[in-house]
Amino acid sequence: MxxxxxxxxxxxxxxxxxxxxxxxxxxxxxxxxxxxxxxxxxxxxxxxxxxxxxxxxxxxxxxxxxxxxxxxxxxxxxxxxxxxxxxxxxxxxxxxxxxxxxxxxxxxxxxxxxxxxxxxxxxxxxxxxxxxxxxxxxxxxxxxxxxxxxxxxxxxxxxxxxxxxxxxxxxxxxxxxxxxxxxxxxxxxxxxxxxxxxxxxxxxxxxxxxxxxxxxxxxxxxxxxxxxxxxxxxxxxxxxxxxxxxxxxxxxxxxxxxxxxxxxxxxxxxxxxxxxxxxxxxxxxxxxxxxxxxxxxxDNGRLKAAHDPKLKEVYQCVRCASCLNVCPIWTLVGGHVYGNIYSGGIGAILTGLLNSLDDFSKFSDLCIGCRKCESICPGKIPIPDLIDELRSRAVQEKGLNLPEKAVFQNVLSNRKVFHTLLRIASVAQKPVQSGKFIRHLPLFFAGMTKGRSLPALAAEPFRDRTSRLFKKNPEKPTMRAAFFSGCNLDFVFPDTSESVVKVLQNLGIEVVFPEGQNCCGKPVLGMGDRDTGCKIAKKNIEVFEAANVDIIISACPTCAETLHKTYVELFQNDSEWLARAQAMAVKVHEFTSFVADKYKKAGRLSPAKGKTTHMITYHDSCHMKRGLGIFTQPRALIKSTAGYEFTEMKNCDKCCGMAGAFGIKYSEISLPLLDEKISNIKDTGADTVAVACPACMMQLRGGLDQQAPNIQVKHIADILAENLPV
Incomplete structure (x- = not known):
């Protein structure tokens, strides 16, 4: 066929x-x-x-x-x-x-x-x-x-x-x-x-x-x-x-x-x-x-790839297929669904090079960008990056589908329109909302809540809470930090954003929230629309330049990686914006790694003593561990927090199945990955799962709400904030 x-x-x-x-x-x-x-x-x-x-x-x-x-x-x-x-x-x-x-x-x-x-x-x-x-x-x-x-x-x-x-x-x-x-x-x-x-x-x-x-x-x-x-x-x-x-x-x-x-x-x-x-x-x-x-x-396209400054990295492949062996998607669906001879992430790239971008586009979104393949590849091929490059070229050659084009160029890139729609949605969801979740949807939407609940948008986003929160900024701060919340922590988990601010203030840091900040642009860039991605990046760079801060903190690893790494890559051929992106990048810090460093210097990172009331485990997000290389610091913070006994789960760094829009578009794959993760969580006997990524928090909370509501999912910022002096 x-x-x-x-x-x-x-x-x-x-x-x-x-x-x-x-x-x-x-x-x-x-x-x-x-x-x-x-x-x-x-x-x-x-x-x-x-x-x-x-x-x-x-x-x-x-x-x-x-x-x-x-x-x-x-x-x-x-x-x-x-x-x-x-x-x-x-x-x-x-x-x-x-x-x-x-x-x-x-x-x-x-x-x-x-x-x-x-x-x-x-x-x-x-x-x-x-x-x-x-x-x-x-x-x-x-x-x-x-x-x-x-x-x-x-x-x-x-x-x-x-x-x-x-x-x-x-x-x-x-x-x-x-x-x-x-x-x-x-x-x-x-x-x-x-x-x-x-x-x-x-x-x-x-x-x-x-x-x-x-x-x-x-x-x-x-x-x-x-x-x-x-x-x-x-x-x-x-x-x-x-x-x-x-x-x-x-x-x-x-x-x-x-x-x-x-x-x-x-x-x-x-x-x-x-x-x-x-x-x-x-x-x-x-x-x-x-x-x-x-x-x-x-040859069959190989020499053309050899002379491509980016895609020539595919020559580092020795055809060991270890990238398939650890791919969470391939190990669920096998190789035949990719539609061509080569399967998995490397297969998508080879299909694009040896067949056509049309063939590549039909199956490239089966790569969720978890970077497990890159961590094990003997030739150290950045497979997700090459897939992103081919996605971008496919968009340049063929353009976006009309629905994607409308959303990316008219909504996500326009902060006022985007945030207005989110506020309207927070009111419109009330007929199907149950507490902090949407557990059942009617008619043909019912499948979206099969196997996991969806998070409800907060009635009051974080950006509406900042005026009262920032009144508690220290009078003599050690530094001035801008908080980049990202979409989820602003409109879905604003309580966690409050926790981030409280922890930073406890460290003697003045926190500000530039109101003009928008989505980091990762959803747009992940679909290959670099023009819109550049537009979003420029706006965010301008906003944070005007904030005049010492550091920029993000409690979302996807946002942190995008601000720190992707923006710089976007402007490699634009010297003016490259310099501005680099100046911003050096200020960007992921929340847990930053706090762990401050706690260590202050002597607050020693293992906690005393009675434990909670058994806790930790899920590594893909962007956190393999994108930013951060995995010891979150564990050190958990172990230093009173009342928690830490236990490691099996496959702690395997993708939970969210991966942005993938979790909705391919729910038939996302849910088995979620089920496996929940099974591993249950096996630990933990009553709390710590995360450092709001997207993972969304996926795990939704799954546990239906399968094990007695197990809580907490961002590390929330765990730390709970233990701050009143």
Missing amino acids: SAQNRNLHKEIKEKLNNNVMQTALSRFADQYPEARLKAYANVDNIEDLRDALRDMKRKTVDNIEQIANEFETSIKERGGQLYRAKDGDDLKQHLLQICLENNVHRIVKSKSMATEEIHLNTYLEQNDLHVRETDLGEWMLSVAGQKPSHMVMPAIHLDRNQCAEFFSEALDENIPSDIPFMIQTARRVLREEFLHADMGITGANFGIAENGAIGLVTNEGNARIVTTLPRIHVVIIGYEKLIPKIKDAAKILRLLPRNGTCQRMTSYMTMVDGPTPVIYKKGDQWVEEDRKLYVILL
């Missing part, structure tokens, strides 16, 4: 109701992190390894034509041939010509994502060639008519019973769902395929310019046989797999197996550096001659 005719929400629900897939993916996602760390147990510094790989890849992409020329020269010196294919059609036509010239009828293949990318098997079969995948997962998927759902483990979404059905269908035998039996059966069948094949086709994990060698990192050994038994070996390799020296292969080999399959080394590491002798039957006689080696270097 074409992407235009697909019902993505329907497909997602089908995957969520696929018990076999859910069991397989959840088990794998649960086991992977610990298994990966065990594989790194003998490594002194993982970050040094990642830095070395990243730096090598960056140097390579900056000299990609030279490296490709060296690789070609080395291939030819060893008796091989190299062809540069501009795209998939070019490659397929050239390969077919090779088959015709060499009287090829039967082909065996090892797993190759590049051949999946260009739909090579279908093309060869349409031209009357017999093609057999020899990787067990790929073989089963070819029988099932499916695409890989994972770059390393293509059939991870299947169980042994389904595999037995595919084996039985392919072989026309009754194959039991016994794994050892299926493996032995595969060996028996594939042995005949290997012996009668005229050509073997492999991909490559890397290609070395220095000596023309390619490296194959596998666990089944089928790739090694594909390179040795047939009389012709064809290597299909993308430009991104090229590396300069043989010593550079060690950087990949130390990271790829550990990240991809949680092994220090895979079962087979094969290096091929030119043709070798082969004995095969020619007519009625057995002959011995050198095997023919053809290497096809595939």
Whole structure:
């Protein structure tokens, strides 16, 4: 089915109701992190390894034509041939010509994502060639008519019973769902395929310019046989797999197996550096001659990416798929809902580069920007940032949808209109409001309150309370701070904003609230509308320049990251506004890290003593931990607060499923993530959950209100304010 005719929400629900897939993916996602760390147990510094790989890849992409020329020269010196294919059609036509010239009828293949990318098997079969995948997962998927759902483990979404059905269908035998039996059966069948094949086709994990060698990192050994038994070996390799020296292969080999399959080394590491002798039957006689080696270097958009100052970072990918292994979305829905060969965040980027921005746009919002992928990627690719870049380019090329355009350009960018609408909504919600929540909505809105309550807008926003709060500012302040509340803390959680002010005042700080401040712009920027995002950023910069303060405090990590980092990135090509954004950025502080530093200097950060009345746990927000790198300070503040005993929850830093508009647009994914988080909270036995992000507070409060109303959710600012002297 074409992407235009697909019902993505329907497909997602089908995957969520696929018990076999859910069991397989959840088990794998649960086991992977610990298994990966065990594989790194003998490594002194993982970050040094990642830095070395990243730096090598960056140097390579900056000299990609030279490296490709060296690789070609080395291939030819060893008796091989190299062809540069501009795209998939070019490659397929050239390969077919090779088959015709060499009287090829039967082909065996090892797993190759590049051949999946260009739909090579279908093309060869349409031209009357017999093609057999020899990787067990790929073989089963070819029988099932499916695409890989994972770059390393293509059939991870299947169980042994389904595999037995595919084996039985392919072989026309009754194959039991016994794994050892299926493996032995595969060996028996594939042995005949290997012996009668005229050509073997492999991909490559890397290609070395220095000596023309390619490296194959596998666990089944089928790739090694594909390179040795047939009389012709064809290597299909993308430009991104090229590396300069043989010593550079060690950087990949130390990271790829550990990240991809949680092994220090895979079962087979094969290096091929030119043709070798082969004995095969020619007519009625057995002959011995050198095997023919053809290497096809595939472009298909790769060289354009290599020369893109931002998107060239995709060359740091080694196709380990660890980004999928930790992605909260992929581990719920699998790879097929992404609609193309490559899935997950890196898959969205590759789809945009190798297919089109249209294809990218249809699935890019399945990335929630939690940065879990970036924290584990061996090449340190900033996957969410590259997705944001492609979103922006898609908007520049195609424009926004009319509803989004109307909201972004006429509402969010206009503070007075936006805030007026919020005030009207706070009155209009009263018929469905119950205390601080909206628990039930009528008609077709009912699904929005299924599984979680929605927060009610406050009757009195924070900005209407400032005049009385700031009367309590210290007479002789140590510094002057502006509070950037953000939308949630202003209109949804104004009590928490009051707590922020009280804590800062207790530290001897004068607090002001610039009335002209608006939304930080993250929702707009996240959808790729940088023009409107710049407009919002400029307004906020002007407002806080006029405030004449020493520091700017935000108790929302998303806002803090946007003010501190994103504004600076927005104006890289505008020297005037870049300087102004940088001047603002140095003043921006996230609330908990700032307070923890002040408490530490004042000797107030020691673990609290005395009787504890509450068991408390802490949820790390994505923007807080991986965006700002703040995670020890909130815990230190909690532990220093009297009356609380701290306990850590499982997967404390896994996304709660809110992620801004994602939590509403894809509620079918958001709610399972919320349910998992609530289950982990319950398992701690805590009666309080501490957070430092208002969006997470919104999601967790809404879920717990329906599932465990006895458990409270508190912002750390509220916890600290409760313990201030009266």
